[in-house]
Amino acid sequence: MRAGGRVGALVVALATLGCADRTAILLTIDSSLRVPEDVDGLEVEVTGLESGGVLERSLALETPFPHSFSVLPGDDPSEQVRVTVTATRGGDPVVRRVLVTSFRSGAEVQLPVELFAACAGIECAVGIDCVSGRCTNDAPAVTGTGDAGPPGCEADEECDDGDPCNGREECEGGSCVSTGVPDCDDGVACTADGCEGGACTHVPDDSLCAVGDACDAAHGCGGRECGGDGDCDDGRACNGLERCVDGTCRTDPEPECDDGVTCTVDRCDEATGGCVSETSDAICDDGLFCNGAETCDPAGGCSPGSAPGCDDGDACTDDFCSNMAAACVHQTRDVDGDGFGDAACAESGGVPATDCNDRSGSIHPGAPEACDGTDQDCDGSVDEGCGAGCDEACPEAATVTLPGGRQTPTASGGAYTGSCGGAGAEAVLSFTLTVTSDVFVTTHGSGVDTVLYVRSCRCAGSELACNDDADGRETSVLRLTSVAPGTYNVFADTEASMSVPLQVDLYATPTAGTADRCGRALALPPSISGNTCGAASDQGGGCEGGSDLEGPDHVYYFVVDGSAPRTVTLDTCTGCTRFDTTLDVRATCTGSGSRVACAAEGCRSTCAGGPPRLATLTRDLSPGLYYVFVDGPAGECGDYTLTATGL
Numbered sequence: 001m002r003a004g005g006r007v008g009a010l011v012v013a014l015a016t017l018g019c020a021d022r023t024a025i026l027l028t029i030d031s032s033l034r035v036p037e038d039v040d041g042l043e044v045e046v047t048g049l050e051s052g053g054v055l056e057r058s059l060a061l062e063t064p065f066p067h068s069f070s071v072l073p074g075d076d077p078s079e080q081v082r083v084t085v086t087a088t089r090g091g092d093p094v095v096r097r098v099l100v101t102s103f104r105s106g107a108e109v110q111l112p113v114e115l116f117a118a119c120a121g122i123e124c125a126v127g128i129d130c131v132s133g134r135c136t137n138d139a140p141a142v143t144g145t146g147d148a149g150p151p152g153c154e155a156d157e158e159c160d161d162g163d164p165c166n167g168r169e170e171c172e173g174g175s176c177v178s179t180g181v182p183d184c185d186d187g188v189a190c191t192a193d194g195c196e197g198g199a200c201t202h203v204p205d206d207s208l209c210a211v212g213d214a215c216d217a218a219h220g221c222g223g224r225e226c227g228g229d230g231d232c233d234d235g236r237a238c239n240g241l242e243r244c245v246d247g248t249c250r251t252d253p254e255p256e257c258d259d260g261v262t263c264t265v266d267r268c269d270e271a272t273g274g275c276v277s278e279t280s281d282a283i284c285d286d287g288l289f290c291n292g293a294e295t296c297d298p299a300g301g302c303s304p305g306s307a308p309g310c311d312d313g314d315a316c317t318d319d320f321c322s323n324m325a326a327a328c329v330h331q332t333r334d335v336d337g338d339g340f341g342d343a344a345c346a347e348s349g350g351v352p353a354t355d356c357n358d359r360s361g362s363i364h365p366g367a368p369e370a371c372d373g374t375d376q377d378c379d380g381s382v383d384e385g386c387g388a389g390c391d392e393a394c395p396e397a398a399t400v401t402l403p404g405g406r407q408t409p410t411a412s413g414g415a416y417t418g419s420c421g422g423a424g425a426e427a428v429l430s431f432t433l434t435v436t437s438d439v440f441v442t443t444h445g446s447g448v449d450t451v452l453y454v455r456s457c458r459c460a461g462s463e464l465a466c467n468d469d470a471d472g473r474e475t476s477v478l479r480l481t482s483v484a485p486g487t488y489n490v491f492a493d494t495e496a497s498m499s500v501p502l503q504v505d506l507y508a509t510p511t512a513g514t515a516d517r518c519g520r521a522l523a524l525p526p527s528i529s530g531n532t533c534g535a536a537s538d539q540g541g542g543c544e545g546g547s548d549l550e551g552p553d554h555v556y557y558f559v560v561d562g563s564a565p566r567t568v569t570l571d572t573c574t575g576c577t578r579f580d581t582t583l584d585v586r587a588t589c590t591g592s593g594s595r596v597a598c599a600a601e602g603c604r605s606t607c608a609g610g611p612p613r614l615a616t617l618t619r620d621l622s623p624g625l626y627y628v629f630v631d632g633p634a635g636e637c638g639d640y641t642l643t644a645t646g647l
Contacts, residue, residue: 023072023073023077023103023104023105023106023107023108024070024071024072024073024103024108024109025070025071025081025083025101025103025108025109025111026068026069026070026071026108026109026110026111027044027068027069027070027071027083027085027111027113028066028067028068028110028111028112028113029042029065029066029067029068029069029085029113029115030065030066030112030113030114030115031065031087031095031114031115031116031117032117033065033087033094033095033115033117033120034064035061035062035063035064035065036061036062036089038087038089038094038117038120039061039087039088039089039094039095039115040060040061040088040089040090041058041059041060041061041087041088041089041091042057042058042059042061042067042085042086042087042088043056043057043058043059043084043085043086043088043093044056044057044059044069044083044084044085044086045083045084045085045086046071046081046082046083046084047081047082047084048074048076048079048080048081049079049080049081049082049100050076050079050080051074051075051076051079053074055071057603058573058602058603058604058616059602059616059618060599060602060616060618062618065115070108071083073103076103077103077104077105077106078102078103078104078105079102079103080100080101080102080103081100081101081102081103082098082099082100083097083098083099083100083101083111083113084096084097084098084099085097085099085113085115087115094120094121095115095116095117095119095120095121095122095130096119096130097113097114097115097116097119097129097130098129098130099111099113099129116130116131119131164182164195164199165182165195165196182195182200184200184201184202186200186202188202188215188217188220189208189220189221190204190205190206190208190209190215190220190221191203191204191205191215191217191220192205202217203217203239204216204217204239204251206251206253208221209221209222214248214249214250214251215251216249217234222248223248223249223250224248224249225247225248225249226244226247226248226249227244227247228244229242229243229244231244231249232244232249232250232251236270237255237268237270237273237274238254238255238268238269238270239251239254240252240253240254240255254268255268255274255275257275257276257277259275259277259298261277261296261298261299261300261301262283262301262302263279263280263281263283263284263296263297263301263302264277264278264279264280264296264298265277265278265280265283277298279296279297279298280296281293281294281295281296283296283302284296284302284303286578286607287576287578287605287606287607288323288576288578288607289308289321289322289323289326289327290307290308290321290322290323291304291305291307292304292305292306292307292308293305307321308321308328310328310329310330312328312330314330315333316332316333316342316344316345316346316348317330317331317332317333317345317348317349318330318331318332318333318334322531322639323576323577323638323639324529324531324575324577324639324641329349330348330349331348331349331350331351332345332346332347332348332349332351332352332353333345333358334351334355334358335358335359336355336357336358336359336360336361336364337361338355338361338362338363338364338481338482338511339351339364339481340352340353340354340355340358340364340365341353341354341355341358342355342358343355343356343358352365354378355378356375356378357378361436361482361511362376362436362482362483362484362511363375363376363378363482364377364378364481364482365377365378365379366481367481367482367483367484368456368462368464368480368483368484369382369456369462369484376484394428394430394458394459394489396413396415396428396459397428397429397430397459397489398427398428398429398430399429399430399431400429400430400431400490400506402431402432402433402508403507403508403509403518403519403590404431404505404506404507404508404518404590405505405506405507405588405589405590405591406503406504406505406587406588407429407503407504407505407506408501408502408503408504409427409428409429409492409501409502409504410427410499410500410501410502411424411425411426411427411448411492411493411494411498411499411500411501411502412425412427412498412499413425413426414426414497415459416428416459416460416491416493417493418451418452418453418463418466418491418493419453419463419466420451420453420466420467420468421451421466421468421493421495422450422451422453422468422491422493422494422495423493423495423496424493424494424495424496424497424498425493425494425496425497425498425499425500426491426492426493426494427491427492427502427504428459428489428490428491428492429489429490429492429504429506430487430488430489430490431487431488431490431506431508432486432487432488433483433484433485433486433487433488433508434485435485435510436482436483436484436485436510436511437482437483437508437509437510437511437519438479438480438481438482438483438508438509438510438511438517438519438520439454439478439479439480439483439488439506439507439508439519440477440478440479440480440505440506440507440508440518440519440520440521440589441454441477441478441480441490441504441505441506441507442470442475442476442477442478442504442505442557442625443475443476443477443492443502443503443504444470444471444473444475444476444477444503444505444557444559444625445475445503445505445559445624445625446475446492446502446503446504447500448474448494448498448500448502449474449475449494449495450474450475450476450492450493450494450502451466451467451468451476451491451492451493451494451495452466452467452476452477452478452490452491452492452493453465453466453467453478453490453491453493454466454478454480454488454489454490454491455488455489455491456486456487456488456489457486457487457488458489459489461489464480464483464488465478465480466478471523471559473559473561477523479520479521481511481520482511483508490504490506492504503625505588505589505625507519507521507589507590509536509538517536517538517555518538518555518589518590518627521555521556521557521589521627522554522555522556522557523556523557523558524556524557524558524628524642524644524647525644526643526644526645526647527574527641527642527643527644528556528641528642529575529639529640529641529642530554530630530639530640530642531637531638531639531640532551532552532553532554532579532630532631532632532637532638532640533552533637533638534552534637535552535553535554535637536552536553537550537551537552537553537631538553538555538589538590538629543582543584543598543599543600549582549584549598549629549631549632550633550634550635551631551632551633551634551635551636551637552632552637553584553629553630553631553632554629554630555589555627555628555629555630556627556628556630556642557589557625557626557627557628558625558626558627558628558644558647559624559625559626559647560621560622560623560624560626560647561623561647562623563623564623565620565621565622565623566620566621566623566646566647567618567619567620567646568618568619568620568621568644568645568646568647569616569617569618569644569645569646570583570585570615570616570617570618570628570642570643570644571583571602571603571614571615571616571617571642571643572614572615572616572630572640572641572642572643573602573603573604573606573614573616573643574606574641574643575606575639575640575641576605576606576607577605577607577614577638577639577640577641578605578607578638579632579636579637579638579639579640580600580614580632580633580636581614581615581630581631581632581640582598582599582600582615582630582631582632582633583597583598583599583600583615583616583617583628583629583630583631583642584597584598584628584629584631585597585598585617585619585621585626585627585628585629586626586627586628586629587624587625587626587627588627589627596619596621596626597617597619598617599615599616599617600615601614601615601616602614602615602616602617603615603616628642630642
């Protein structure tokens with residue numbers, strides 16, 4: 001099990017056992033609890049005690065214990081941290097451990113975390129550890145072991161965290177340890193004893209006395225003898241009014257301070273002598289920039305904000321609001337949606353202003369000529385390379401039925417060469433478009449150095465595009481947008497004469513949307529953000545947990561390299577969104593039987609009011625080419641951030 005991410009000043013990253021040449025804490029979590037009968041998930045929280053940085057991860061368990069994590073520091077390579085590990089089942093806590101340790105600059109600290117079966121169902125106070133079936137403060141500090149020797153503390157003051165209520169920290173043998181919380185027991189049975197602001201507190205609780213009796217903070221149940229109310233008043237307004245009744249002090253219930261307004265924080269304040277209610281705009285904030293900033297009205301509760309006005313008054317820009325960017329976005333006007341803005345406009349928002357016809361998605365710079373008397377590629381020439389038309393057959397080509405799929409031709413012979421290479425053996429595939437389409441072709445998954453090129457009409461027709469190496473590999477990728485109707489030949493070529501089987505994925509889908517179709521699959525980086533609204537729905541059906549996959553989706557491809565399976569984690573846990581995402585991993589981009597894994601839950605949205613479930617998925621994947629769809633329920637769409645680790 002592995003996880004990755006950054007919160008505050010801490011990082012959880014992939015780790016390899018025995019890697020002690022860098023600063024890190026290696027958590028090894030073990031337990032006799034069974035997976036998934038007893039527990040099926042882990043929640044890990046790491047808190048920097050000086051920086052205040054907090055890292056939280058919720059992960060599904062699929063294999064038995066032990067499991068390992070590596071935690072990397074932020075700016076301080078010797079910071080002390082508190083590690084809380086909670087094993088869960090069905091989202092409910094089962095057992096929790098709370099440990100404190102420190103980074104050691106230049107060394108990997110080994111921190112074993114034993115989840116005791118005897119602690120199952122025992123709920124300790126926040127920050128208190130459960131060991132062998134009991135809650136304890138005796139030894140919450142665990143230094144761990146590592147190559148750098150004991151952590152560097154020489155005096156007690158180096159360990160003091162400034163909070164007397166969690167015990168006094170001392171330096172023993174070069175390690176910080178806690179002496180336990182202070183003893184605040186006042187010996188009065190009906191007072192609730194605690195610690196606040198570094199001092200012991202003792203609050204009378206009448207419920208601990210007989211019915212009708214009152215608890216006196218000094219004398220306990222039975223009250224005190226009195227001659228008037230003044231003898232009973234303890235000078236505090238928030239613990240109930242003390243009165244003298246029949247010669248005995250009695251205390252009224254504590255004041256009820258709830259004003260009924262959901263966005264106010266209500267409390268009794270001794271300084272003002274009564275209840276106070278403070279408005280909190282943060283309670284109303286739904287985390288979405290584009291519907292304005294919500295505020296709290298002390299009389300009426302939460303009030304909606306005003307949506308920002310994104311119209312910049314320029315007819316040459318497309319204006320919209322992005323919750324992900326938390327800003328208005330202004331891009332070059334692109335009426336036909338082909339990714340090239342109108343040449344009559346100025347470039348804006350990263351969209352080039354080079355389209356010679358912004359009313360047709362099949363006409364833009366780089367588009368293939370369709371031999372129809374129109375300048376499709378905006379270079380000022382018409383039908384260049386078309387010759388006399390498609391009057392020559394390509395007998396070597398195998399026909400691909402669209403929308404396409406995975407092909408396994410054998411490269412042999414060597415009659416053709418592309419503009420970017422390919423003097424060796426080749427395999428030829430042919431496909432015919434009846435409507436303007438996006439076309440995606442790749443040889444990722446082939447075991448040899450390849451070159452890809454596409455020609456129109458004939459084996460020796462005009463070349464649309466050529467690629468030698470892509471994505472840092474010796475195999476190739478071509479992404480052709482808005483290809484006009486017609487017949488095309490794909491050459492999967494090699495650099496040397498041989499006879500070798502190849503793997504060619506070829507998909508064509510009618511032009512629509514941006515990067516949301518199998519014909520325009522994008523390479524998956526370590527992290528990418530997007531919005532599925534307006535995209536097409538390429539895949540359907542259902543996923544685990546009963547969730548459906550009928551919403552609009554985006555598709556990405558990725559490659560697992562090497563000769564052995566690798567542990568890959570994909571998640572949409574980052575960022576504030578209301579979109580309930582699902583992740584669907586497939587061996588091929590089309591075909592209902594190609595699913596490898598599907599997940600609809602695993603983590604929560606980080607914004608107030610967000611969906612209770614976002615998707616995280618960890619699998620051991622064999623070497624090869626895969627596709628992942630960011631999907632969701634029918635009728636739902638929105639922002640997402642997709643993160644990949646292990647590739």
